[in-house]
Amino acid sequence: MFACSCDETMRLDAKALAQAGGELRTATQLCRKGIGAFRDALAEGRPLTIGCTQEAPIFQEIADEAGATPIFVNIREQAGWSEAAQTGAKMAALLAASAVEMPGTDLVTLESSGVALIYGRDEAAIDVARRLSTTLDVTVVLSKPGEVIPPGRGDFPIMRGTIRQASGYLGNFDLVFDDSSAALPSSRGALRWEAARNGARSRCDIIIDLTAGTPLFPAHDLRDGYLRADPARPETVEKLILDASGLVGSFDKPVYVKFTESLCAHSRSKRTGCTRCLDNCPTGAITSAGDTVAISAEICAGCGACASVCPTGAAAYALPPSDAMISKLRVLLTTYSKAGGVAPVVLLHDEAHGTALIDAAARFGRGLPGNVIPLRMNEVTQAGLDLIASAYAYGAAGVVALVRAKPLHDIAPLHRLAELSAAILAPLGLQALRVLETDDPDALWEITAGSCLPAPSKFLPMATGRHLTVTALKELHRAAGQPAQSTPLPLGSPFGRVNLNVDACTLCLACVTACPVSALRDDEGAPTLRFAEDACVQCGICKSTCPEKAISLEPRLDIATWGEGAVTLKAEEPFCCIQCAKPFGVKSTIERITAKLGEKHWMFSGANAKRLDVIRMCEDCRVEAVMNESFDPHAAPPRPLPRME
Numbered sequence: 001m002f003a004c005s006c007d008e009t010m011r012l013d014a015k016a017l018a019q020a021g022g023e024l025r026t027a028t029q030l031c032r033k034g035i036g037a038f039r040d041a042l043a044e045g046r047p048l049t050i051g052c053t054q055e056a057p058i059f060q061e062i063a064d065e066a067g068a069t070p071i072f073v074n075i076r077e078q079a080g081w082s083e084a085a086q087t088g089a090k091m092a093a094l095l096a097a098s099a100v101e102m103p104g105t106d107l108v109t110l111e112s113s114g115v116a117l118i119y120g121r122d123e124a125a126i127d128v129a130r131r132l133s134t135t136l137d138v139t140v141v142l143s144k145p146g147e148v149i150p151p152g153r154g155d156f157p158i159m160r161g162t163i164r165q166a167s168g169y170l171g172n173f174d175l176v177f178d179d180s181s182a183a184l185p186s187s188r189g190a191l192r193w194e195a196a197r198n199g200a201r202s203r204c205d206i207i208i209d210l211t212a213g214t215p216l217f218p219a220h221d222l223r224d225g226y227l228r229a230d231p232a233r234p235e236t237v238e239k240l241i242l243d244a245s246g247l248v249g250s251f252d253k254p255v256y257v258k259f260t261e262s263l264c265a266h267s268r269s270k271r272t273g274c275t276r277c278l279d280n281c282p283t284g285a286i287t288s289a290g291d292t293v294a295i296s297a298e299i300c301a302g303c304g305a306c307a308s309v310c311p312t313g314a315a316a317y318a319l320p321p322s323d324a325m326i327s328k329l330r331v332l333l334t335t336y337s338k339a340g341g342v343a344p345v346v347l348l349h350d351e352a353h354g355t356a357l358i359d360a361a362a363r364f365g366r367g368l369p370g371n372v373i374p375l376r377m378n379e380v381t382q383a384g385l386d387l388i389a390s391a392y393a394y395g396a397a398g399v400v401a402l403v404r405a406k407p408l409h410d411i412a413p414l415h416r417l418a419e420l421s422a423a424i425l426a427p428l429g430l431q432a433l434r435v436l437e438t439d440d441p442d443a444l445w446e447i448t449a450g451s452c453l454p455a456p457s458k459f460l461p462m463a464t465g466r467h468l469t470v471t472a473l474k475e476l477h478r479a480a481g482q483p484a485q486s487t488p489l490p491l492g493s494p495f496g497r498v499n500l501n502v503d504a505c506t507l508c509l510a511c512v513t514a515c516p517v518s519a520l521r522d523d524e525g526a527p528t529l530r531f532a533e534d535a536c537v538q539c540g541i542c543k544s545t546c547p548e549k550a551i552s553l554e555p556r557l558d559i560a561t562w563g564e565g566a567v568t569l570k571a572e573e574p575f576c577c578i579q580c581a582k583p584f585g586v587k588s589t590i591e592r593i594t595a596k597l598g599e600k601h602w603m604f605s606g607a608n609a610k611r612l613d614v615i616r617m618c619e620d621c622r623v624e625a626v627m628n629e630s631f632d633p634h635a636a637p638p639r640p641l642p643r644m645e
Contacts, residue, residue: 001095002038003051003075004030010080013088019339020095022049031055035062042066049098051075051091073098077362083445084370089341093373096335100328105318106255108297110224112171112205114248117141119163120210122148124231128210128241129156135245136206141177143211147190150183158183160193161200166207166216169298170225170247175202206247208240219282221408222301224253254319256302256378257295263314263465264292265516265539273516273539276492277306277315282410291516303409304382308417311494311537312517313465317382323468325377326390326461332373333394334458343449345398346391347374348383353439354402361441371397372447381409385494388421388433389472393479395456397449398431405439416492423489424473424557428453428480453479469494470534470562477559484560496538496555498531500569504550505529507572507586511542511551521566527586528571534562577618579625584618 001022005012008028017024025041027034030052041048042063048070050059056072063070079090116136118129121143129138133155141159142148151158161177168174180200181193209216209228217223227244229236265274268291277286277293285299286306295306295315307317316322329346336344347368349355358374361367368374377383380401391399401418403411414435422432431450436443457475461468477484489495498520507527512520519536522528543551561567574583575590594612597604604612611629614622 001025001049001051002027002030002041003091003095004028004034006052006076006080010076011087012080013086013091016088016339017092017095019089019335020092021099021335031058038062042068047071047099049073049095051095071098077359078368078374079370081362082367082370084367086341086370089336089339090370090373092339093332093336093341097328097332100324100331102320102324102328105258105320107252108255110170110172110251110253110298112225112247112249112251113137114206115139115204116206116208116244117173117175117202117204118208118210119143120231121145121212122231124237125210126151126158128208128237131241132208132244135248139202139204142191143213144179145191149189150187150191154185158191160191160196163216164198168225169223169296170251171205172298173204173207173225175204175207176200177202206244208244210237218284219301219410222283222303223299224251253298254302255297256300256304256317256319257297257307258316258318258321259293259295260314260316261292263312265312265314265537265541266293267291268514268516268541269545271514271541271544273541273544274311274537276309276311280305280309280410280413301409302379302382304379305410305413308382308384309413309494311466311539313467313469316465317378317384319378321464322384322386323461323464325375326387326468326472329375329387329391330394330458330461332375333391333396333456336373337395337456341371343371343397343452344395345369345372345400345447345449346396347372347400347402347444347447348377348380349374349402350377350380353404354380357402357439357441357444361444365441366445368444369447371449372400372444379409381411381414383414383417384469385417385420385424386469386472388417389424389469389476390461392425392428392430392453393457393459393472393476395452397452398434398447400434400436400447402436402438402444405437407437411435411437416490419490420493423487423493427485427487428476428482430480455479455481466494466537473557474559474562484558486556486558486560489555489557491555492538493555493557494537495533495557496536496553497533497558497561498536498542498569499552499554500529500531501548501550501552502570504548505546505570506548506589507570508547510545510547514541514545516541523571526571526574526583529569530566531569532566533558575616577621578613578616579621580618582618590616 001024003012004027012026050070050072053072053074073094075091075094079087114136116138118125118140125140129140132138139157141161143162159182161180163175164178165176177200178198179196181196184192207226210231212230227240229240283299283301285296287294304317306315418433418435425432429451457479459475509522512522517535519532521530538553573587575585575587576583594615
């Protein structure tokens with residue numbers, strides 16, 4: 001493990017760095033005078049970690065000759081180049097965490113043949129089409145055009161039409177047009193058009209939108225194959241032309257989200273329950289698909305909002321999985337503590353914006369505070385409650401999510417996560433997740449720490465999904481050492497209990513059948529409704545299913561109930577068949593039904609009162625009794641004549 005002082009521009013604390021594990025070797029110019037030491041280490045054939053990313057190409061070139069693959073980690077901009085007095089503990093943490101393996105993910109391939117639709121209003125669209133026609137198969141569609149000068153050559157089709165509906169992705173766009181017609185080749189002076197029709201369909205690989213109107217897709221900047229520019233800004237048009245010319249061929253895209261249908265709590269028996277992922281997906285990649293949802297890997301932009309809000313773990317982020325990210329977080333914080341660091345603040349950031357901002361702060365400003373530990377993610381919006389709870393359980397004194405001043409992704413789920421974390425952490429005396437929206441490197445120096453747990457947990461993130469979140473919350477409260485108490489949570493939270501109106505409930509158990517996570521349960525031996533609070537995701541299907549409207553939801557966090565197992569909400573004595581003695585229903589329900597029928601219905605009152613015994617029989621005995629009796633169901637008393645008033 002090499003740590004270089006980079007020509008003595010930063011101080012190396014050998015005692016603290018030793019806590020990173022492995023054999024530590026230091027240098028002042030590893031990429032220049034010390035390159036021989038690097039070659040000698042390669043010859044030993046052991047795994048290597050290099051505390052430098054700027055000169056990684058030099059090291060990698062030498063390592064390729066030896067068939068080695070070193071790990072590179074930035075301890076300079078992220079730790080050493082700082083006005084903070086103590087950075088050794090953070091360097092050790094970064095070096096140790098770099099060895100945690102981050103699994104890859106599957107890929108989906110997008111195929112583009114270069115069939116492009118250029119959607120505009122005037123000659124600007126035709127000019128772009130002319131420039132792209134040498135690399136793409138272009139068609140121009142003009143929406144509500146005025147007088148447009150006809151081109152001198154018919155190098156590509158020119159149509160008129162307005163897109164009513166657009167769907168798809170790079171290589172597979174499907175469009176529906178209204179007012180669609182082709183330009184007449186006899187046009188003189190200005191384009192003239194054939195007869196228009198509505199509902200025309202077209203398919204293409206690439207859409208180039210030059211209308212400067214409302215985008216065709218939500219989160220349009222994140223839709224692969226959809227390029228958009230304002231003709232009034234020539235620089236955006238030039239960039240569009242450059243980008244579009246490269247969209248021909250096969251493109252591999254990560255499958256950002258792994259979806260497990262069996263865990264989804266979206267719907268049961270046409271009763272809609274959880275819609276958190278649908279409500280938070282900015283690109284429209286998620287659609288309802290019966291009792292579950294469908295996630296299009298081709299449209300998904302990888303923000304991870306669906307995984308961060310999914311209460312069951314059905315939608316799980318895969319780049320990397322949450323358990324791998326929490327494993328890295330564990331190594332960061334435990335190593336930092338072992339190396340003598342105090343009050344660590346975890347800075348969640350992405351590569352494109354966060355790393356660049358951290359680098360700028362180190363090169364041109366005061367750098368990061370010594371206790372602020374950066375943790376790079378694919379997207380900050382992928383962070384969920386499991387990661388936040390784990391960070392504080394491991395001893396964090398704060399968690400900050402760094403995003404752009406004008407975020408690419410919708411960060412509303414991140415703010416809701418901050419609200420949820422505030423409700424959970426405040427009773428423990430801990431600082432809530434903070435969302436820092438800035439493009440100013442100097443703002444990073446202002447990050448401050450709150451309190452942290454005196455005896456942090458060191459649990460291993462062995463589970464995934466809901467189980468991992470529950471484990472993290474249990475460990476957080478155990479490490480806090482405070483008596484468990486019920487904490488109210490905001491609406492839409494993934495934890496809570498079911499409140500039952502016992503008097504209204506008839507123990508029909510429709511809620512048990514509908515519950516997608518088995519939080520509501522019955523008992524084979526007796527009419528009983530039981531509830532396990534640690535399994536409940538507050539999807540609301542039980543509430544909408546209950547015919548008696550006897551169920552309400554209460555979002556809360558009550559760790560104490562999670563160890564008790566399922567508790568009984570209501571239990572009654574079963575009613576046994578008067579013929580075979582088999583229990584088949586609830587005693588109070590059968591008695592209530594027989595009482596009402598005996599009083600009001602002619603088939604079960606008066607001379608027919610003995611027919612009430614049919615109600616007191618199980619389904620098998622009831623069929624036999626009805627078949628054997630000579631009862632005329634049409635012998636009803638005459639109905640009273642209607643009165644005219």
